[in-house]
Amino acid sequence: MSTAPAPVPGLRAGVRLVHDPVRGRSALLHPEGVLLLNATAAAVLRHCDGRREARAVTAGLAEEYAGVDGAQVDALLADLAERRLLALDGTGAPAVPAAAAAPPAGAGTVRTPAPLGLIAELTYRCPLQCTYCANPVELARYRAELDTAQWLRVLDQARALGVLQLHLTGGEPLLRPDLAQLVAHARTLGLYTNLVTSGVPLAAGRAGELAEAGLDHVQLSLQDTDPNRAAAVAGLAAHDRKLAAARQFTAAGLPLTVNAVLHRGNLPRLGALADQAVALGADRVELAHVQYYGWAWRNRAHLAPDTEQVRQAERDVAAARRRHGGRIEIVHVAADLHGGTVKPCMNGWGREQLAVAPNGDVLPCLAAAGLPGLTPPNAVTDGLAASWHDSPAFNRFRGTDWMSEPCRSCALRELDHGGCRCQAYQFTGDPAVTDPACRLSPHHHLVTAPAPAGSAAPVPRRFHRTPGE
Amino acid sequence: AARPVWSAPAVECHRTGAEV
Numbered sequence: 095m096s097t098a099p100a101p102v103p104g105l106r107a108g109v110r111l112v113h114d115p116v117r118g119r120s121a122l123l124h125p126e127g128v129l130l131l132n133a134t135a136a137a138v139l140r141h142c143d144g145r146r147e148a149r150a151v152t153a154g155l156a157e158e159y160a161g162v163d164g165a166q167v168d169a170l171l172a173d174l175a176e177r178r179l180l181a182l183d184g185t186g187a188p189a190v191p192a193a194a195a196a197p198p199a200g201a202g203t204v205r206t207p208a209p210l211g212l213i214a215e216l217t218y219r220c221p222l223q224c225t226y227c228a229n230p231v232e233l234a235r236y237r238a239e240l241d242t243a244q245w246l247r248v249l250d251q252a253r254a255l256g257v258l259q260l261h262l263t264g265g266e267p268l269l270r271p272d273l274a275q276l277v278a279h280a281r282t283l284g285l286y287t288n289l290v291t292s293g294v295p296l297a298a299g300r301a302g303e304l305a306e307a308g309l310d311h312v313q314l315s316l317q318d319t320d321p322n323r324a325a326a327v328a329g330l331a332a333h334d335r336k337l338a339a340a341r342q343f344t345a346a347g348l349p350l351t352v353n354a355v356l357h358r359g360n361l362p363r364l365g366a367l368a369d370q371a372v373a374l375g376a377d378r379v380e381l382a383h384v385q386y387y388g389w390a391w392r393n394r395a396h397l398a399p400d401t402e403q404v405r406q407a408e409r410d411v412a413a414a415r416r417r418h419g420g421r422i423e424i425v426h427v428a429a430d431l432h433g434g435t436v437k438p439c440m441n442g443w444g445r446e447q448l449a450v451a452p453n454g455d456v457l458p459c460l461a462a463a464g465l466p467g468l469t470p471p472n473a474v475t476d477g478l479a480a481s482w483h484d485s486p487a488f489n490r491f492r493g494t495d496w497m498s499e500p501c502r503s504c505a506l507r508e509l510d511h512g513g514c515r516c517q518a519y520q521f522t523g524d525p526a527v528t529d530p531a532c533r534l535s536p537h538h539h540l541v542t543a544p545a546p547a548g549s550a551a552p553v554p555r556r557f558h559r560t561p562g563e
Numbered sequence: 564a565a566r567p568v569w570s571a572p573a574v575e576c577h578r579t580g581a582e583v
Contacts, residue, residue, distance in 0.1 A: 126580040135572035159569040170572040177576075211579025259579045288580070447579055 103151065103171050104144025104186020108311050108349030108377060109179050111139055111189045112284050115196040116204050116256040123286035124179055125311045125351055125378060128210050128258050134159070136191070138170055142180065143188040178423050194284025197254040205483055208256030212285075213449040213460065216245070216273070218265040221294045223329030223554035224317065226355050226397055228387040229265065230463055233557045239452045242272040244474055246279050248450055251478035253283040263290035265452070268300070274307040281308030288313060290353070293339025294332045301339075301346040312343045313351045313380070319366040323359065329554045340374040351378040356429075357397040361407055368414035372422050381411060382427035387461035389555045391520055395545040396552040404429045431541050434533030436513030443491040443515065448482055456481035458488055461516040465525045491515050496526060500534045 105111065109124045113136075120136035122129040131139065137158060141151040148171055152164040174180040197204065218229055218236045230236070240248070249260065260280050267273055268291055280287045289304065290313045314336065317324035321333035343350050352371035356364060364381060371379035383404070386394050399407070411426040418424065430437065440447050440459045449457045455470035456478060457463055463470055468490065471481035482488055490496065494507050501512045513529025521530045521540045530537035 122574075126578060128577045128579060130575040130577065132570070132573045134570055135574055138572055155569075158566060160566040161569045163569060163571070166569075166571050170574075173574075210577050213580070261580050290580075441578065446577060 099183070100147040100149070101168075101171060101175075101182035102145065102147050102184040102186075103142040103175070103180050103182055104184070105142070105189050106179060106181050106186055107347075110286060110310065111136075111191045112194045112258065112286075113191050114194050114256070114258060114284075116194070116208060116254070120191060121258055122174075122179055123258060123310070125288060125313075125349065126259075126261075128286075129174075129177075129179065135170060138167055139174075139189040140191060141189075142171075142186070144181070144184060144186040145188075148182075192284060194258065195250075195253050195282070201254060204256065205479075207445055209252075209446055209448050209482060210257060211259045211261065211447040212249075212252045212257045213261045213263060213447065214245070214248070214276075215449060215451050215460070216262060216264055216267045216270045216276075217452050218557075219269050220264060220266040220292065220555070221269075221330060222266070222292050222332065224327055224355075225389060225393045225552035225554055226327070226357055226384045227389040227555040228385060228460055229555065230388050230461075231392060233555075236452045237557075239270075240450075240454050240474065242275060244454065245272070245276055248454075248473045248478060249276070249280050249283060249285065251473070252448075253285060255479055255482060258284070258286060259288065260285045261288045261290055266292055266295060268293075268295045274303050277304055277309050278307040286310050291315070291339075292328075292332070293336045293343075294330070296335075296339040296342055298342075301342040301348065305346040305348050309348060311349045311351065313353050314340050314343065315353045315355070316367060316370065317355075318360045319363050319370050327359065337374065340376070344375045350374065350376045351380055352376045353380045353382065355382055355384050356399075356407060357384045358399045358403065359397070361399055361403050361410075364407055364410040365414050365417075368411075368418065368422070368424055372418055376422060378423040378425060380425045380427065381407075382425075383407070383429035385430055386520070387516060388464075389553065392548065393552040395547040398431075398545050399429065401432060404432045430514075430517070431531050434531070434538070436510050436529040436532045438510045439514035439517075439529075442511040444482065444488040445492070445511070448478075448488075450478075456485070456487075458491070459516065462487070465515065465519055468525075491526075498527060500532075501528050504534070 113120045120131045141154045152167045155162045175182050288311045293314045317327045324333045325331040354367045444458045454473040471485040515525045519525035522537045528535040530541045
């Protein structure tokens with residue numbers, strides 16, 4: 095009988111340890127997540143170098159602390175391994191702490207809430223025309239884009255506010271020739287950088303250039319496993335180019351997540367999408383049911399699955415997890431509008447994340463520009479701090495005071511934050527009512543009714559609409 | 564979601580990104 099080898103903890107690829115002077119605490123940064131650590135958790139990680147066994151980690155801690163509890167150390171290591179942040183087999187990297195940039199001198203007291211994530215929509219230009227795109231339908235309003243110097247200032251201001259994680263998205267962020275420069279600057283600030291891309295415009299050598307600049311992680315979209323069906327959704331035969339891009343990213347040593355937006359048309363191939371991600375060497379695959387904003391809301395009648403398809407998707411995800419074991423993390427983003435409960439959209443309005451549109455508009459979520467009476471502040475003219483803390487847009491639905499019944503007296507109001515304001519507006523015309531996805535909403539019947547067919551076929555995403563659409 | 568005396572390690576998990 096053999097015994098299990100002793101755990102040798104080190105960081106998995108795509109995970110970094112930083113100290114954040116804004117919060118005065120350390121954090122583990124990883125794809126689409128931040129794990130804030132107390133002092134002893136940070137100390138445990140500083141002893142993880144991918145070479146020493148766990149018992150040596152505990153022994154090292156005993157030189158720093160009185161009364162170290164080895165069982166607590168082992169439990170933390172096991173928990174972080176379960177989250178796929180630590181490798182325990184000796185293949186992990188040393189957890190060398192880096193310091194994120196401090197706020198500029200004279201910045202004064204750090205105000206709360208301090209945001210963790212910035213979603214930087216660098217451009218809405220895109221070679222694809224996906225019918226489920228969540229970008230605004232009024233794309234032509236955003237032809238003007240911040241220049242390089244303006245984006246660099248946005249990143250500086252974001253770090254000073256407390257942001258630790260930067261999502262570079264669009265549109266197609268690879269269409270920005272200054273992308274590597276933005277990544278490099280973010281890296282000097284200590285930000286974790288995540289590129290969200292179609293991969294289509296990836297030129298030879300660009301993946302290596304981005305890796306050299308310090309890019310931490312890539313999320314690459316796949317529309318389908320069937321090239322013809324993928325082209326029908328994206329408006330372009332790009333499937334093979336995407337597979338080639340995935341291989342370029344992994345060859346450059348970049349951790350990869352495959353993103354697949356799930357809808358009625360590709361749900362039968364959910365399992366095949368997971369298999370494709372494994373074949374590409376991805377670390378994660380995100381199987382995300384379409385969220386109905388922008389073009390996706392416009393095309394909801396053509397995209398929305400029925401309840402049985404949603405249940406079958408859950409069974410298919412479970413089967414894929416059994417099939418692939420620990421080789422890949424399979425993330426399943428459950429379908430909106432099914433189940434009678436609401437999602438805590440953005441984890442609360444103006445609470446943990448902010449988005450900056452290509453023209454510098456600062457928004458509490460990606461779709462908020464469509465809400466009536468909401469005038470977005472602008473990163474260039476107003477600054478990020480004033481936008482986040484003081485603007486009417488960010489304070490409109492912050493906290494719980496704005497809520498009406500049944501949210502106001504609901505025990506879950508601090509947990510689900512009242513759901514999604516954009517969803518409330520889209521279904522009812524009033525962004526301040528209870529999210530109609532909630533079974534307690536008087537408007538819940540609007541969610542359960544079939545989506546009205548606005549067009550005979552899905553409308554492709556584009557900058558200009560043609561007459562008659 | 565003198566040596567200092569040890570206290571239990573604790574973490575807070577926060578998700579970011581469009582699919583938070």
